[in-house]
Amino acid sequence: MxxxxxxxxxxxxxxxxxxxxxxxxxxxxxxxxxxxxxxxxxxxxxxxxxxxxxxxxxxxxxxxxxxxxxxxxxxxxxxxxxxxxxxxxxxxxxxxxxxxxxxxxxxxxxxxxxxxxxxxxxxxxxxxxxxxxxxxxxxxxxxxxxxxxxxxxxxTRATLYGTLGYYKKKLYSATAIRQTPIYYLPNKGTAIKSRLKKGKKQKVYAEKNGFLKISAGWVLKSDLKK
Ligand SMILES: [Zn+2]
Missing domain, CATH: 3.30.1380 (Muramoyl-pentapeptide Carboxypeptidase; domain 2)
Incomplete structure (x- = not known):
């Protein structure tokens, strides 16, 4: 004190x-x-x-x-x-x-x-x-x-981090169950940066609007499996 x-x-x-x-x-x-x-x-x-x-x-x-x-x-x-x-x-x-x-x-x-x-x-x-x-x-x-x-x-911790835009801490890993676009933002309407190959394992840092934050950008949560 x-x-x-x-x-x-x-x-x-x-x-x-x-x-x-x-x-x-x-x-x-x-x-x-x-x-x-x-x-x-x-x-x-x-x-x-x-x-x-x-x-x-x-x-x-x-x-x-x-x-x-x-x-x-x-x-x-x-x-x-x-x-x-x-x-x-x-x-x-x-x-x-x-x-x-x-x-x-x-x-x-x-x-x-x-x-x-x-x-x-x-x-x-x-x-x-x-x-x-x-x-x-x-x-x-x-x-x-x-x-x-x-x-x-x-x-969840993931959606809280997504809300805050906090992407430093790895929350879990997830694997692409199909080839999926990597978006610049957690929004299907935004530009696609690149694509994530099926079977690729990624670190997940946050969740927002049904998207997962990976190091390269945002991917659809439904296209990856924990
Ligand atoms: Zn008080």
């Missing part, structure tokens, strides 16, 4: 600054003190590894009074510097909170809560720093027992 002062601007990591976590509610700074768990910042930085363009911290640290001002009990994860309410952007557009929560679950946040269409709460509770070690929920429905945010979002 690290404590900072609002008066003193400090860059905490590549993308985050201490003031982004300040105890501000409705424009009011409740205290100069800013508590930020270092692991929280490290984990937030990981969103950028997956092609996220921007992560806005709507609320980070909140002292007891600030936490109560937003309807909290004054003891939540925000009061311990463990949490951030965020909106994540890709190509300038906010991602749906379900997509953000699914990615947060892959990154390894122990506390994740959907708070609105684009708003997502993430925290790094571990049972020692907080009353419970795990909470995955949806505040918009009151569901506090989400087992898999990928399932909850109707995504």
């Amino acid at each position: 690290a404590a900072y002062s609002y008066k003193k601007n400090k860059q905490l990591s590549k993308h985050f600054n201490n003031r982004e976590f300040a105890s501000i509610v409705n424009g009011q700074l409740y205290t100069d003190r800013i508590l930020v768990n270092k692991k929280l910042v490290t984990m937030l930085e990981k969103f950028f590894d997956y092609g996220i363009g921007t992560v806005i911290v709507l609320s980070g640290y909140r002292n007891t009074a600030a936490d109560r001002a937003v309807g909290g009990d004054g003891y939540g994860a925000h009061t311990k510097g463990l949490a951030a309410d965020i909106v994540a952007y890709k190509n300038g557009k906010p991602l749906s909170s379900k997509v953000v929560a699914a990615l947060a679950s892959l990154i390894g946040f122990s506390g994740i809560g959907i708070t609105g269409p684009t708003g997502c709460h993430v925290d790094v509770r571990d049972g020692k720093n907080y009353k419970n070690a795990h909470w995955w929920g949806d505040e918009t429905t009151g569901n506090n027992y989400i087992k898999s945010f990928l399932n909850y979002a109707g995504l």
Whole structure:
């Protein structure tokens, strides 16, 4: 845990600054003190590894009074510097909170809560720093027992990576069951780059619109077998 002062601007990591976590509610700074768990910042930085363009911290640290001002009990994860309410952007557009929560679950946040269409709460509770070690929920429905945010979002790792345009990590291998066109984009209407021969084994990096991302481009999912 690290404590900072609002008066003193400090860059905490590549993308985050201490003031982004300040105890501000409705424009009011409740205290100069800013508590930020270092692991929280490290984990937030990981969103950028997956092609996220921007992560806005709507609320980070909140002292007891600030936490109560937003309807909290004054003891939540925000009061311990463990949490951030965020909106994540890709190509300038906010991602749906379900997509953000699914990615947060892959990154390894122990506390994740959907708070609105684009708003997502993430925290790094571990049972020692907080009353419970795990909470995955949806505040918009009151569901506090989400087992898999990928399932909850109707995504697989492959379709999530496709949504994010993240093509670095091999997900599985698949073999062409017939000769198939390799498209520039996951869209039959786009130009064909080359062709993949029947029987060729390929690494698959993502899925989108019924297409698989292979190193050379996009091929129809139905033309390959895992
Ligand atoms: Zn929160």
